[in-house]
Amino acid sequence: MTNLVLFGPPGAGKGTQATILKDKYNLIHISTGDVFRFNIKNETELGISAKAFMDKGQLVPDEVTIKMLNAEVDKNEGAEGFIFDGFPRTEAQAEALAALLEQKGTEVSAMIALEVDDEILVERLLERGKTSGRPDDADEKVVRNRISVYYEETAILKEYYKKQGKYYGVNGVGSIEEITQRLSDVIDKL
Numbered sequence: 420m421t422n423l424v425l426f427g428p429p430g431a432g433k434g435t436q437a438t439i440l441k442d443k444y445n446l447i448h449i450s451t452g453d454v455f456r457f458n459i460k461n462e463t464e465l466g467i468s469a470k471a472f473m474d475k476g477q478l479v480p481d482e483v484t485i486k487m488l489n490a491e492v493d494k495n496e497g498a499e500g501f502i503f504d505g506f507p508r509t510e511a512q513a514e515a516l517a518a519l520l521e522q523k524g525t526e527v528s529a530m531i532a533l534e535v536d537d538e539i540l541v542e543r544l545l546e547r548g549k550t551s552g553r554p555d556d557a558d559e560k561v562v563r564n565r566i567s568v569y570y571e572e573t574a575i576l577k578e579y580y581k582k583q584g585k586y587y588g589v590n591g592v593g594s595i596e597e598i599t600q601r602l603s604d605v606i607d608k609l
């Protein structure tokens with residue numbers, strides 16, 4: 420099985436690239452952000468608890484996120500592999516993912532990080548905010564808070580995967596096609 424963690428700050432292009440790569444490599448795409456947004460739209464209990472955190476640009480608590488991720492993976496028994504987009508975002512989530520995949524006799528194959536400067540991230544997210552209807556893209560203060568949360572809580576995971584020899588950094592600035600090619604170059608060598 421090939422299990423990819425697509426990593427990077429908010430707006431780095433994770434969702435954009437995961438949508439392309441899932442078809443190219445026949446992987447199940449799990450975006451924690453999309454699952455939360457689906458639940459918010461349908462006003463489920465999970466959605467209601469996630470919304471308050473997301474609207475402020477904070478992370479949804481690990482307990483809630485991990486439970487949801489486990490359910491999403493279990494739904495796809497028999498998959499050839501997964502592309503995790505937006506998960507893990509904390510060390511506790513990375514540990515939970517390792518344990519879940521181990522139970523299934525597999526592991527994370529690689530963590531591929533999209534590297535993009537902060538000012539470009541802000542620009543991309545505010546641009547998307549004009550049409551996406553996402554409250555967390557509309558307000559510059561919230562966008563900047565998401566980027567700060569990334570540096571405070573999530574960036575540490577680079578070291579976590581580096582220690583395991585699974586970390587790959589890719590330049591996330593360029594056309595969408597160029598970036599897909601850079602990511603494919605890494606995946607093809609795994």
Ligand code: B4P
Nearest residue numbers: 429430431432433434435451452473477478479505543547
């Ligand atoms: P996510 O939905 O994961 O949102 P994101 O970090 O903003 O990444 P996204 O995938 O949307 O951005 P993309 O780079 O594709 O998370 C939202 C919130 O959910 C979090 O803040 C948190 O509250 C919660 N959450 C999610 N997962 C969680 C977890 N594991 N634990 C706790 N909480 C969690 O795209 C950005 C924009 O850039 C797009 O408009 C795109 O068109 C554009 N773009 C992409 N590539 C480009 C390129 N090459 N050039 C120019 N523009 C590009």
